[in-house]
Amino acid sequence: MNDEQYQRGIDQFAQMVGEDKIDALRARFQNLSPDFERTVMGVIGGEVWTRPNLDLRTRSLCSIAVLAGLGRVNALELNIQMALNNGATEAEIVEVFYQVAIYAGFAAAWDGLEKLKQAMEKR
Numbered sequence: 001m002n003d004e005q006y007q008r009g010i011d012q013f014a015q016m017v018g019e020d021k022i023d024a025l026r027a028r029f030q031n032l033s034p035d036f037e038r039t040v041m042g043v044i045g046g047e048v049w050t051r052p053n054l055d056l057r058t059r060s061l062c063s064i065a066v067l068a069g070l071g072r073v074n075a076l077e078l079n080i081q082m083a084l085n086n087g088a089t090e091a092e093i094v095e096v097f098y099q100v101a102i103y104a105g106f107a108a109a110w111d112g113l114e115k116l117k118q119a120m121e122k123r
Contacts, residue, residue, distance in 0.1 A: 001042040009045025016049070016056065016082040025078075056086035065096050068112035069104030076112060080119045090120060 014022040029037035049059060060083030067076040083093060093116055101109035 001038070001046070005046040006038060006042040007046070008050060009041035009043070009047070012045040012049050013041060016060075016085055017078070018085060057083070057088050060086045060088055061092065061096050064093060064112065065100055068097065068100045068108050071108060071111065073111055073115060077115045077119065080112075080115055081122075084119065084123065090116065 010022065010026070013025060017025055026037055026041065029040050049056070054062075060079060063079045064076065064083055067073075067079055080093060084090070094113070097109040097112045097116070100112055
């Protein structure tokens with residue numbers, strides 16, 4: 001990955017989490033591993049989230065469903081926040097969790113709904 005892709009990813013994540021929260025997000029990843037932060041920003045943000053054909057709201061709703069189904073609660077919490085910033089409504093996210101309940105189990109949907117509740121309380 002080149003520096004342009006990395007910067008594109010930082011800019012994309014800043015748009016999705018908020019300009020005031022991007023430094024904290026990057027630091028969270030850098031504290032785990034500087035290479036991990038660079039890969040998350042450059043590949044996920046700079047390559048995947050900037051692809052054409054799906055808007056950010058739709059990408060966010062898809063991400064929430066997959067993360068909830070896999071039980072990835074740290075990433076789920078972040079992606080719920082991003083989904084709200086990307087134009088998804090609380091009601092739409094609740095509907096996603098109904099889909100999760102059917103295909104991945106009610107426990108996975110329950111975890112997701114808990115994370116949504118926490119995200120809404122933070123807003």
